[in-house]
Amino acid sequence: MTQATQPQQRGIQLSETALRQVKLLQQRQGQDLCLRVGVRQGGCSGMSYMMDFEDKSKITTHDEVFDYEGFQIVCDRKSLLYLYGLMLDYSDAMIGGGFQFTNPNANQTCGCGKSFGV
Numbered sequence: 001m002t003q004a005t006q007p008q009q010r011g012i013q014l015s016e017t018a019l020r021q022v023k024l025l026q027q028r029q030g031q032d033l034c035l036r037v038g039v040r041q042g043g044c045s046g047m048s049y050m051m052d053f054e055d056k057s058k059i060t061t062h063d064e065v066f067d068y069e070g071f072q073i074v075c076d077r078k079s080l081l082y083l084y085g086l087m088l089d090y091s092d093a094m095i096g097g098g099f100q101f102t103n104p105n106a107n108q109t110c111g112c113g114k115s116f117g118v
Contacts, residue, residue, distance in 0.1 A: 010066045011084045012037060012073050018090040018099065019068055026071070029053055034065075034072040037088070038079035047082065049101050 014022075022035055033053040040048055059065060059074055066073045075083060087102040 011064055011080050012066050012075055013085070013087040014068050014073065015087065015089040018088045019071065021090040021099075023071055026053065032056065034059065034074050036074045037083065038076055039082050051099070
């Protein structure tokens with residue numbers, strides 16, 4: 001895992017490689033978007049991670065916003081209960097590459113790393 005961009009002061013941590021990747025993906029979208037991270041029921045371990053770009057106008061008072069060098073990660077407070085301390089990393093490995101979630105709150109995770117249980 002690569003090092004976080006800031007000390008553990010944020011509810012959601014982002015590695016340098018993940019920050020580079022989300023900024024690259026944001027540029028390809030051609031808009032100034034934020035990254036929404038959250039959870040939903042489902043997946044083989046009970047809860048699934050979700051993340052997607054969205055317009056900043058959709059940020060509400062029920063969201064927590066984490067700023068990384070001008071790039072914003074948004075998480076609703078209910079999801080943050082399950083994600084607090086999450087490290088979002090990125091790997092470009094041929095096998096097992098992509099975004100990786102390391103969640104200190106998870107009691108179990110599935111083999112693919114996209115869902116978890118608490």
